[in-house]
Amino acid sequence: MHELGIVFHIIRSVEEVAAHNNLRRVSSVTLELGEVSGIIPRYLTDCWNWACAKHDLMRGAELVIEEVPAVTFCEACEKTYGTVEHGRTCPYCGSERTYLVQGDESVIKEIATPDEEGSAVSAADGCAHESFH
Template sequence: MHELGIVFHIIESVEEVATQNNIHRVSGVTLQLGEVSGILHDYLSDCWRWACDKNDLMRGAELTIEEIPAITYCEACGRQYPTVEHGRTCPNCGSGDTYLIQGDEIMIKEIAVPDEDECAKIS
Protein backbone atom coordinates (compact mmCIF):
# COMPACT_ATOMS: atom_id res chain seq x y z
CA MET A 1 0.00 0.00 0.00
CA HIS A 2 2.03 2.96 -1.28
CA GLU A 3 -0.87 5.30 -0.53
CA LEU A 4 0.32 5.65 3.08
CA GLY A 5 3.77 6.74 1.91
CA ILE A 6 2.17 9.28 -0.41
CA VAL A 7 0.06 10.62 2.46
CA PHE A 8 3.17 10.99 4.64
CA HIS A 9 4.90 12.87 1.82
CA ILE A 10 1.89 15.19 1.36
CA ILE A 11 1.75 15.90 5.10
CA GLU A 12 5.49 16.67 5.17
CA SER A 13 5.02 19.11 2.27
CA VAL A 14 2.07 20.76 4.01
CA GLU A 15 4.09 21.03 7.24
CA GLU A 16 6.87 22.85 5.34
CA VAL A 17 4.39 25.33 3.86
CA ALA A 18 2.75 25.80 7.26
CA THR A 19 6.10 26.54 8.91
CA GLN A 20 7.07 29.02 6.18
CA ASN A 21 3.72 30.83 6.53
CA ASN A 22 3.28 30.66 10.32
CA ILE A 23 0.19 28.43 10.00
CA HIS A 24 -0.81 26.42 13.05
CA ARG A 25 -3.80 24.52 11.70
CA VAL A 26 -4.83 23.14 8.31
CA SER A 27 -8.50 22.51 7.56
CA GLY A 28 -8.15 20.88 4.16
CA VAL A 29 -5.94 19.93 1.25
CA THR A 30 -6.94 19.70 -2.38
CA LEU A 31 -4.93 17.11 -4.25
CA GLN A 32 -4.85 16.64 -8.01
CA LEU A 33 -4.44 12.98 -8.99
CA GLY A 34 -3.87 11.74 -12.49
CA GLU A 35 -6.37 9.21 -13.79
CA VAL A 36 -3.58 6.66 -14.36
CA SER A 37 -1.44 7.57 -11.33
CA GLY A 38 -2.03 4.14 -9.81
CA ILE A 39 -3.35 5.69 -6.59
CA LEU A 40 -6.52 4.14 -5.18
CA HIS A 41 -8.73 6.97 -3.94
CA ASP A 42 -10.40 4.92 -1.18
CA TYR A 43 -7.06 3.72 0.23
CA LEU A 44 -5.65 7.23 0.01
CA SER A 45 -8.64 8.65 1.89
CA ASP A 46 -8.39 5.98 4.60
CA CYS A 47 -4.66 6.59 5.02
CA TRP A 48 -5.30 10.35 5.08
CA ARG A 49 -7.78 10.10 7.95
CA TRP A 50 -5.50 7.77 9.91
CA ALA A 51 -2.37 9.93 9.46
CA CYS A 52 -4.11 13.27 10.06
CA ASP A 53 -5.60 12.03 13.34
CA LYS A 54 -2.03 11.59 14.61
CA ASN A 55 -0.83 15.08 13.61
CA ASP A 56 -1.79 18.26 15.50
CA LEU A 57 -1.43 20.50 12.44
CA MET A 58 -3.55 18.20 10.24
CA ARG A 59 -6.11 16.77 12.70
CA GLY A 60 -9.55 16.89 11.07
CA ALA A 61 -8.24 18.21 7.74
CA GLU A 62 -10.41 17.24 4.80
CA LEU A 63 -8.90 15.74 1.67
CA THR A 64 -10.42 16.78 -1.65
CA ILE A 65 -9.31 14.85 -4.71
CA GLU A 66 -9.56 16.30 -8.20
CA GLU A 67 -8.92 13.83 -10.99
CA ILE A 68 -6.79 14.87 -13.96
CA PRO A 69 -7.81 12.94 -17.09
CA ALA A 70 -5.14 10.87 -18.82
CA ILE A 71 -4.31 12.19 -22.28
CA THR A 72 -1.94 10.58 -24.78
CA TYR A 73 -0.19 12.26 -27.70
CA CYS A 74 0.43 10.49 -31.01
CA GLU A 75 3.75 11.29 -32.67
CA ALA A 76 2.55 9.91 -36.00
CA CYS A 77 -0.52 12.10 -36.53
CA GLY A 78 0.04 14.82 -33.92
CA ARG A 79 -3.33 14.32 -32.25
CA GLN A 80 -4.28 13.80 -28.62
CA TYR A 81 -6.76 11.26 -27.30
CA PRO A 82 -8.15 9.89 -24.00
CA THR A 83 -5.68 7.30 -22.73
CA VAL A 84 -7.98 5.10 -20.65
CA GLU A 85 -10.47 4.67 -23.45
CA HIS A 86 -7.92 3.86 -26.17
CA GLY A 87 -4.68 2.74 -24.52
CA ARG A 88 -1.34 3.16 -26.28
CA THR A 89 -2.65 2.76 -29.82
CA CYS A 90 -3.87 5.96 -31.44
CA PRO A 91 -7.57 5.69 -32.35
CA ASN A 92 -7.05 8.26 -35.13
CA CYS A 93 -4.27 6.62 -37.15
CA GLY A 94 -3.55 3.27 -35.46
CA SER A 95 0.04 4.16 -34.57
CA GLY A 96 1.68 2.92 -31.38
CA ASP A 97 4.16 5.81 -31.45
CA THR A 98 2.46 7.55 -28.53
CA TYR A 99 3.24 8.92 -25.10
CA LEU A 100 1.31 10.09 -22.05
CA ILE A 101 1.21 13.88 -21.71
CA GLN A 102 -0.95 14.11 -18.60
CA GLY A 103 -2.75 11.89 -16.15
CA ASP A 104 -0.05 10.29 -14.00
CA GLU A 105 0.70 13.28 -11.76
CA ILE A 106 0.10 13.82 -8.06
CA MET A 107 0.08 17.49 -7.00
CA ILE A 108 -1.03 19.51 -4.03
CA LYS A 109 -3.28 22.22 -5.44
CA GLU A 110 -4.46 24.02 -2.30
CA ILE A 111 -3.96 24.06 1.42
CA ALA A 112 -6.92 25.51 3.30
CA VAL A 113 -6.55 27.23 6.67
CA PRO A 114 -9.47 27.51 9.13
CA ASP A 115 -11.09 30.91 9.65
CA GLU A 116 -9.34 32.25 6.59
CA ASP A 117 -10.72 32.89 3.15
CA GLU A 118 -7.38 32.42 1.45
CA CYS A 119 -5.59 29.20 0.64
CA ALA A 120 -1.86 28.73 0.39
CA LYS A 121 -1.16 27.43 -3.09
CA ILE A 122 1.75 25.31 -4.18
CA SER A 123 2.70 25.49 -7.81
Protein backbone atom coordinates in the same frame (compact mmCIF):
# COMPACT_ATOMS: atom_id res chain seq x y z
CA MET B 1 -0.25 -0.20 0.13
CA HIS B 2 1.93 2.69 -1.02
CA GLU B 3 -0.88 5.17 -0.28
CA LEU B 4 0.21 5.45 3.37
CA GLY B 5 3.72 6.49 2.32
CA ILE B 6 2.22 9.02 -0.07
CA VAL B 7 0.06 10.45 2.72
CA PHE B 8 3.11 10.80 4.99
CA HIS B 9 4.92 12.61 2.16
CA ILE B 10 1.97 14.98 1.62
CA ILE B 11 1.77 15.75 5.35
CA ARG B 12 5.52 16.49 5.50
CA SER B 13 5.18 18.79 2.49
CA VAL B 14 2.17 20.56 4.03
CA GLU B 15 4.05 20.98 7.32
CA GLU B 16 6.92 22.65 5.45
CA VAL B 17 4.52 25.02 3.68
CA ALA B 18 2.72 25.71 6.96
CA ALA B 19 5.99 26.61 8.69
CA HIS B 20 6.99 28.86 5.79
CA ASN B 21 3.61 30.65 5.83
CA ASN B 22 3.05 30.69 9.63
CA LEU B 23 -0.07 28.50 9.41
CA ARG B 24 -1.41 27.04 12.64
CA ARG B 25 -4.08 24.73 11.24
CA VAL B 26 -4.96 23.18 7.92
CA SER B 27 -8.62 22.63 7.06
CA SER B 28 -8.14 20.93 3.70
CA VAL B 29 -5.59 19.90 1.12
CA THR B 30 -6.51 19.72 -2.55
CA LEU B 31 -4.63 17.09 -4.49
CA GLU B 32 -4.59 16.73 -8.27
CA LEU B 33 -4.50 13.00 -8.89
CA GLY B 34 -3.92 11.57 -12.34
CA GLU B 35 -6.36 9.00 -13.65
CA VAL B 36 -3.51 6.52 -14.28
CA SER B 37 -1.31 7.48 -11.32
CA GLY B 38 -1.69 4.05 -9.74
CA ILE B 39 -2.96 5.66 -6.53
CA ILE B 40 -6.32 4.43 -5.27
CA PRO B 41 -8.33 7.42 -3.99
CA ARG B 42 -10.34 5.38 -1.46
CA TYR B 43 -7.15 3.95 0.11
CA LEU B 44 -5.54 7.39 0.07
CA THR B 45 -8.52 8.90 1.92
CA ASP B 46 -8.52 6.12 4.53
CA CYS B 47 -4.79 6.60 5.17
CA TRP B 48 -5.27 10.39 5.19
CA ASN B 49 -7.91 10.31 7.92
CA TRP B 50 -5.80 7.99 10.09
CA ALA B 51 -2.54 9.95 9.65
CA CYS B 52 -4.07 13.43 10.07
CA ALA B 53 -5.54 12.45 13.43
CA LYS B 54 -1.94 12.08 14.68
CA HIS B 55 -0.79 15.61 13.71
CA ASP B 56 -2.05 18.74 15.48
CA LEU B 57 -1.64 20.86 12.36
CA MET B 58 -3.62 18.40 10.22
CA ARG B 59 -6.22 17.08 12.67
CA GLY B 60 -9.63 17.06 10.93
CA ALA B 61 -8.23 18.29 7.61
CA GLU B 62 -10.17 17.17 4.56
CA LEU B 63 -8.46 15.65 1.54
CA VAL B 64 -10.02 16.96 -1.67
CA ILE B 65 -9.08 14.92 -4.71
CA GLU B 66 -9.41 16.39 -8.20
CA GLU B 67 -8.99 13.74 -10.88
CA VAL B 68 -6.80 14.69 -13.83
CA PRO B 69 -7.85 12.76 -16.94
CA ALA B 70 -5.19 10.71 -18.71
CA VAL B 71 -4.40 12.11 -22.16
CA THR B 72 -2.03 10.63 -24.72
CA PHE B 73 -0.38 12.41 -27.67
CA CYS B 74 0.23 10.68 -31.00
CA GLU B 75 3.45 11.74 -32.71
CA ALA B 76 2.28 10.36 -36.07
CA CYS B 77 -0.94 12.36 -36.49
CA GLU B 78 -0.33 14.95 -33.72
CA LYS B 79 -3.71 14.39 -32.06
CA THR B 80 -4.50 13.76 -28.41
CA TYR B 81 -6.96 11.20 -27.07
CA GLY B 82 -8.19 9.62 -23.84
CA THR B 83 -5.61 7.14 -22.63
CA VAL B 84 -7.91 4.94 -20.58
CA GLU B 85 -10.36 4.47 -23.44
CA HIS B 86 -7.75 3.73 -26.13
CA GLY B 87 -4.45 2.74 -24.48
CA ARG B 88 -1.18 3.15 -26.36
CA THR B 89 -2.58 2.80 -29.87
CA CYS B 90 -3.88 6.00 -31.44
CA PRO B 91 -7.58 5.66 -32.31
CA TYR B 92 -7.17 8.12 -35.22
CA CYS B 93 -4.27 6.62 -37.16
CA GLY B 94 -3.37 3.34 -35.43
CA SER B 95 0.17 4.43 -34.56
CA GLU B 96 1.91 3.31 -31.39
CA ARG B 97 4.28 6.31 -31.49
CA THR B 98 2.44 7.84 -28.56
CA TYR B 99 3.22 9.19 -25.12
CA LEU B 100 1.30 10.21 -22.04
CA VAL B 101 0.81 13.99 -21.79
CA GLN B 102 -1.04 14.07 -18.48
CA GLY B 103 -2.78 11.77 -16.06
CA ASP B 104 -0.03 10.09 -14.04
CA GLU B 105 0.67 13.04 -11.73
CA SER B 106 -0.12 13.58 -8.09
CA VAL B 107 0.33 17.21 -7.11
CA ILE B 108 -0.58 19.29 -4.08
CA LYS B 109 -2.66 22.06 -5.59
CA GLU B 110 -3.90 23.97 -2.55
CA ILE B 111 -3.74 24.07 1.23
CA ALA B 112 -6.69 25.76 2.95
CA THR B 113 -6.72 27.07 6.52
CA PRO B 114 -9.55 27.86 8.92
CA ASP B 115 -7.63 30.85 10.35
CA GLU B 116 -9.14 33.33 7.95
CA GLU B 117 -12.31 32.95 5.94
CA GLY B 118 -11.35 31.73 2.49
CA SER B 119 -7.65 31.61 3.30
CA ALA B 120 -5.63 29.23 1.19
CA VAL B 121 -2.07 28.69 0.01
CA SER B 122 -1.81 27.56 -3.58
CA ALA B 123 1.10 25.72 -5.13
CA ALA B 124 2.31 29.01 -6.57
CA ASP B 125 2.26 30.68 -3.12
CA GLY B 126 4.88 28.56 -1.45
CA CYS B 127 4.05 24.92 -1.98
CA ALA B 128 6.50 23.31 -4.32
CA HIS B 129 4.41 22.04 -7.19
CA GLU B 130 5.39 18.60 -6.11
CA SER B 131 4.74 15.26 -7.75
CA PHE B 132 5.15 12.02 -5.92
CA HIS B 133 4.38 8.33 -6.27
